[in-house]
Amino acid sequence: MSTARHDPDHALLIRARRVIALQTAAAITVSLLVLGGLVLLVVTHSQNAAAATLLRQTAASVDDVNDPPPDVWIFLQDLNGAVRATEDAPRGLPDRGALERVGAGGTSETTTIDGREGGYLALTTRRGNSTVQVVLSRHEQHDERERLLGALAAGELAGLLIALLSAALLARRATAPLADALARQRQFVADASHELRTPLTQLHTRAQLLQMDLRAGTGGDVTTDVDQLVTGSRHLGEVIQDLLLSSQLSRRDHAGVPVDLGGVAADVLAEQAGRAMDQDVELTLLPDAGGPSVVLGHQAALRRAITALVDNALSHTPGGGHVSVELGRDDPMVTVVVRDDGTGFDPADTERLFARFARGGHGDQRRFGLGLALTREVITGHGGTIEAWGRPGQGAAFTIRLPARGANPRRG
The missing domain is CATH 3.30.565.10 (Histidine kinase-like ATPase, C-terminal domain)
Known part of the structure; x- marks a missing residue:
């Protein structure tokens, strides 16, 4: 285990797996974030469009301040500045500045009013001799977005965990061929070195013996030594030829x-x-x-x-x-x-x-x-x-x- 821990190839594989896992998890996480952002954007846009439509329809059909739609309040201001309001209207309503501006001849305007969670959205317009302001509570829209954000956050967290586990599995599978190739390479180099070392040692020994005979001037028959050198060199050549053929086989065309x-x-x-x-x-x-x-x-x-x-x-x-x-x-x-x-x-x-x-x-x-x-x-x-x-x-x-x-x- 200690050897594996200090093996450079093993460390390389671990780093490669970590990088692949982190990059894959990051890509999945970013994708989930983008998807969640798009969902939130679409929901918010739909809420705003629905709220604007409800305000316009209510303002166009209002006759009095009674019986407005749920979470909607109506305010009517006459030419004398007196304002009639729907019962139980929250504090802070209406937006008197908007009523004054539109009542003084300004164009219709949509404003936001601070209040409880989500605040209020108000449409102020002229209708006959009166100035009408329809106010919609955005509390339900705010709660809906909060629930959506909670669901998206939970989904993002679950997606992140799944992404990490999946990325780790994919990284291990992706690097499995590399691990096998590195193991085969190490074994091949070790065994090939062993195969080459023996004939090289024999050649060197025989060359030394032949050199000693020649220097000694014994005049002995060196034919046997030369024959052994030739045989040894042939064996060495065969090993090298095998190694070259091994490296070329995978690239050989059909x-x-x-x-x-x-x-x-x-x-x-x-x-x-x-x-x-x-x-x-x-x-x-x-x-x-x-x-x-x-x-x-x-x-x-x-x-x-x-x-x-x-x-x-x-x-x-x-x-x-x-x-x-x-x-x-x-x-x-x-x-x-x-x-x-x-x-x-x-x-x-x-x-x-x-x-x-x-x-x-x-x-x-x-x-x-x-x-x-x-x-x-x-x-x-x-x-x-x-x-x-x-x-x-x-x-x-x-x-x-x-x-x-x-x-x-x-x-x-």
Whole structure:
């Protein structure tokens, strides 16, 4: 836990999740605030329009100060300045300044009057020889807005909590691929470093021994040391080639050219013939009796895949053993089977074989490097499949199936 806490990648993920969560929550909160503001604006505008309509209709139809609509009071001022008012009119009414201005010949005007919550809205106009002022209490409108604001505040708070929870979940899901990619990158770099360190150390050691022999002037045969250097450099080159191919596979386009797998297999076996002879292993190619085994793909990648399988077979086949590459047809697929009678493997390790830099299980301490993992990536990238069969002490067989030219590949 302490290591995870101090891991820079872990800290980066935590920061990314927090930023995404906060930004998402902020965006949702702002959206809710804007929506609430629009709702309040629309309600207030509707209230004002309804109040103005009620005042105009009441002022236009008033005959006396009795029986006005609820929360409305009427005031009539005659030419002598006497004012008649609706019974129980609140204190502070009417707006005498407006009555005087309109009564003196001014135009109709709408004014607000301070009072209890919400205050009052007054319309003052001339009607015949009288000046009419209709006053509407805005208390109900004020209470309605208060209830609306309370509901909006509660909704905003609930929305904020939901936004935070949702944003945290979305942030975790959004960064999950990044976390997986970072973990894979760390593991890949660590394992690749381990794979490269061994051949580099061997090369350095052999170069030092060769240098010591040359400086000592012993005149001894340095052929063996040079051969070991060449072999070590070849192994190192293969590891680097695997790493480069691994990085390029994800960017490889789907366009391909006709590739004769029989020719590719023949070239691979020709390259491995010297090694097989040194190990006293019989290397055999069994071509497809039905004709050329042609697929659409990338020759370099397919060549590397078959090379990896043959190399793996030779690595696990003792002297006197046999390794064969057999081509065939299983319409609409072309098959390539690399078979050996070597040490084999436990069937429980079948999937483990194709994991990058995997170690064998059940007491098998071998490392499988990148070869078999890249082989699966190459084959699936060409729309094919690869299967492994093995038994301890009974050898192993790897079967590749690729769409024949003209078939519809299933791109992986």
